[in-house]
Amino acid sequence: MCFRAQLFLFFGVSILCLLTACDPPDSRVQSSPTYARELVVYNWVDDMPGSVLDAFTREFGVKIKSVTFESQEEAVENIRNGKVYDVAVIENPFVPGLVAANRLAEIDFRQVPNFRNISANFRDLATDPGNRYTVPYHYGTTGLLVRTDLIGNAVTRWADLWDPQYAGKIAVRAQPRELIAMTLLSLGYGLNSENPQELEAVGSRLDQLKKSALLVEVDTPKAVSRLLSGEAVVLLGWPMDYQAARAANPAVAYVLPREGTALWSDNYVIPANSPNASTAMLFINFLLRPEISAQLVNEKHYPNANEAAYAFVRPEIRSDPVITPPAEILRRAHFFLPLTATGEVLYQRTWQRFLAAIPPSRGNQ
């Protein structure tokens, strides 16, 4: 019996066990990325071209389900009510409210490296310090589309909308903030005024507008068709409307009124209740690719917050002052700012008053 050998073996194994116990084995797990099968994108009607969405689906195998809203107020309401979307498009002034209500998910910028393409103009703005919840999308002005072939170049101001000679031929959309802001500007007040007296004046002025205005759809082709048919001679609209109208009738002009224009800016956000936040960030990062952002510009004619995209934007669009207004004009533009809670109530009351006013003789809303 070789008991000495046994002894050595016994001790040897025991010591080895002790030593190896000090060094636990490497238990790293490499997980392959798994994406959601479908993303719900909540956006303006007809905002994002199908070609872009298809490209994303092709590349990542994630289907995009588009859900649309007609106004920012509607979108905010739905997100606040807990409806589930994965990516939503929200304008700057509405962001702080949603953040305060814990309705937005914080964006992990390590997953959105293309954020580096965003212009410094849209970084770290007051509505979302440090861009914790938003990724800038695009921006633009609000102006007036005018049938110069019908009424010449007479319209240059917001106040002209109340000119009785155009009564019944002023087309506007039911966008509360925009209409109130435009009325404030026409009265010479600040765009984001929360002064009750000023808003009172806005209310009565909007009553007048309701009588002479034509409420049209948000959808660009439908709204523009009213203008093109001559049913309306002026349309309160956006560069995309202008591009569509201009293509059909070169006599349509886009006027940035003298009182100052309104500058709006849209952001991508991820609602806090989205179950697919990671895939949503993938989608946002995809949209921030220069060539993809350029495609958005090329197809929808809104200036994009993506600086790197401009190398891929068609020159005629890049040089079109309506689409990409010069910085001088933009500096003069007024920004929509978030409203305080009091302001919110006042605006809402003003809007309710407008809705309750006698409807236009030929409305269709």
Place this chain on the structure above:
Amino acid sequence: MSLGAPESTSPREPGVPGGSLRQQALTVFGVTMLILLAVSIAGVYFLVHQTEQEGWRGRQREATQRVAQTVGDFMTRQQNLLQVLNLLGRDQPQGFPEALERLPQIQPVLLELVHIDATGRIKAHAPADGGILANLFTVSQSNWFRTAQQGKKYVGDMQLSAADEPYLIFSVPAADGEVLASRLRMDILNEVVADLHFGSTGIAYLVNRNGRVVAHTSPQRVLSHIDDQHPDLLRLIRTNTALWSGEYRNFQGEPVVGTMLSVPGTPWVAVTELSRAEAYASTRRALWSIAVVTALISVVMVAVIITLLERRFLRPMGWLQKGVQQVSRGDLSYRLDIVGPYEINQVATAFNDMSSRLQEREQAIALQTEALRDSEARYRAIVEDQTELVCRSLPDGSLTFVNEAYCRCFGKGREELIGSRFSPRVLSDDQPLLAATRAVLGPGNPVASIEHRIVLPDGAIRWQHWTHRAIFDVRGRICEFASVGRDVTERREVEEALHQAKEAAESANRAKSQFLANMSHEIRTPMNAIIGMTHLAMQAQAEDKRRRFLQTVKHSAESLLSLLNDILDFSKMEAGQLQLNSSPFDLRQLLEGIVSTMNVPAIENGLKLQISTEPDLPAVFIGDELRLRQILLNLVGNAIKFTPAGSVTIDVALENPSEADQKATLHFTVVDTGIGIPPEKLARIFNNFEQGDNSYVRKYAGTGLGLSICKQLTELMDGGIWVESRMNAGSSFHFTVRLQPSTEKPSAPASTGTAGQEPLFQGLRLLIVDDNEVNRDVASMILEQDHAVSTAGNGLEALMLLASRPFDAILMDVQMPVMDGLSATTFIRAFERGETAIREVPGALGPALAERLAKGHIPIIAMTAHAMGEDYAKCLDAGMDAYITKPFQPESLTATLRSLCVAGSPSGVTGAVRPAGDEPLADCPLPATVEDVVLYFKKTTRLGDERIANLLALCRRSLVDNLEKADEALEMKNFTGLGVAAHTLKGTLAQCGLAGWAEKAQEVYDGTKKDRDLPYADLLTDLRHGIGALLEHHRLF
């Protein structure tokens, strides 16, 4: 090694570490040393580790604080620069832009400087060719502007431009709501952190609160946004605000020891990391050293201990073991010689003592063994010489002992048997018994006996009686069986024979008892009738009553005789004594004979009996005609008995057409339309004393032996019998017999062959309808000689008979109760004309009559006592064809019949047959004498004496009955009943040729009819006196 025997015999108890002392010692020492080793290693590891960890943590904190300090200082300097600028700007409003413009050139870290007014417009900027901040159109919206405007310093997070240039925005409030802002290069921070080294692998970097690397020893890390390998980073920087140290995995996934600290005045966190391998290098080295040293010490100590154990203890144990082995091998003289410690010496001495004592005992045992052997040999001789088989076996079946007889019995040698598992081959039927016997053996019941059969090697089966005794060991388990057996075949055989004989005797006795019980019942029933009727007959005064009783006695006696015949046949067959004749016979004649015999009861039951045979059936067979007839009569008789309506058919078929000299199988079938047999009875019907139902015994007489006899007879004739039956639909009895066809003529021709010249006239089917029994009987007796005669008591009965079978002619009385002759005739003629919807015909008869009579013309002859023209006309009106007057003469009757049935058209016959009497009888009739009546009968009927006697008896009975009835009716003032009786009396008297007395009866009848108040009692007395001789004569017989 083994100190005692238990080592080899008793199993080791589980749980106790068996084996050598040496192994146990090794285990105990080894485990102790191991525990010591582990504890010391753990202690040393813990101490060294703590120390090292503390050391590195301190160094790391120091480094981290240095990073934070350096970065914080850098940032403060930049802010201070802006503050200075601001102050400068206040003091020298004109010189400010120049100062601005110069600054970026002096300070390479400054990328850009801007001065912005309260509305967000840029007042001045450097460098002059502009930069990012100078070209912004969202200044008024930007966080840095608004923060500074609110009077606070702003330090932005790191921004990465599209050109991957990291920068940072600083802003401070200036006078009048104006703002001063600068944009700084961030890559300079990379250099700051890169300068900080500690250890060989220590690095430092800055991250912001979003987990983005702001500055790193390797600048690429700053540009790379995605750091999938640093899963802990974001969590750690979010959760730890103050100084933190710990272990985690770094960007490369390697385990590191890291420290984190917020950089004051910035949104950043300074991180230093050192690879764990380096951090704990000393710990590991110390661990290895300790482990090796303690292991060596342990091994040496264990080795020393084991060696001592071996030398001082285990070796003497080995000698002791060797001594025990020697003793156990039988070397009792072996002695130990051990020099060692005191305890060992003690053991050695004890061992030597034990060996000496064992040696002494061994010698004593040898002597005892010798004595035992002698004794055993003596007993063995006894066992060996036994004729009984003796053996002993172990529970597993192997034999340990067999005696001579055992070996002889199974034809095997002793050597062959002992140790083998031989056991006698027990017949498989007896094996369960054997197993049961074995199973009952136990300490409380050690002996069991059993008798069973075994198969000897030569194949012979023998009975053996075995006594098994189980022998138990001290624990009560069976350790051996001792068995003694002997051959008991002869005794068993005798017992078996005795048993069988007893069984047979008992069975025969039972059969006899049952037979007697059955027979006594069968015999008692008619016997009762005979005794009862005889008793009544002896007491009865009236001749006719007595006659009726005797008639019953006769029937009973006949049935007794038939029963006795059956019993005789049966017992013969039981005894096997019944011999069959073998002679040629004509099958057809046999069948016809059966029909003619059974036709009477068949017709009585209103059944049609018919034969159906194959046309090519051979005529003559050789066999026992009598027995065949017996079978057929039995079956046909049964069929008639159990068939209330319909037909019975005998069908004969040849089953296998016979070749020359071969027996043919004849298949007989008797089909009836009767009540059928219940299925559950079918199987038993051919058993002795069985009928279809016990209740049938009451309804239908019979011994119940008939079918059993038929069965046995058919079996005797190489055939069989069986039955098919459906309840209420009829039964078919089949039987087969094997007979040899023959061309031989039967020895005795059965047929008398009375082929008359007028076959049509002979064998007419006649129906006699008369309410007067005497008249009916006279007519039928006359006509039965040549014709088949049926009778009916009134018109309705006649119609019922007509409905059931065909007739060639009807003799119809005119005046009858229930339905008179005229009405019956009217119905018959109406049916013949096809007027089916006739009222008053009992429902069931209508269709049958219509079918039977349609489009035919059945001759109807009126029978009347009144030869008055008026009656005659009435009869012809009703549709009758002719009439005869009563009492009628055979000649006139046959003449009329012939004229009607043979002449074809009956319509032509209108003549009346007048009574043959020359002149009417005297008005005042003379008293009647028997001789006169007999003479008259002889004259009119031409019957034999015997028949005339019968006729006379019939008349007498009728007269007596009706006189009694008349008396009774008169007493009850029942004139209708009196009239009926008088009418019958008149008819009977007329038939007897006593016309004068008949008129007296007629007078009574007429009186009752016309409600006349006549002295009926006197008239009846006259009548009774007048025919008194006739009545008295009766008594003389």
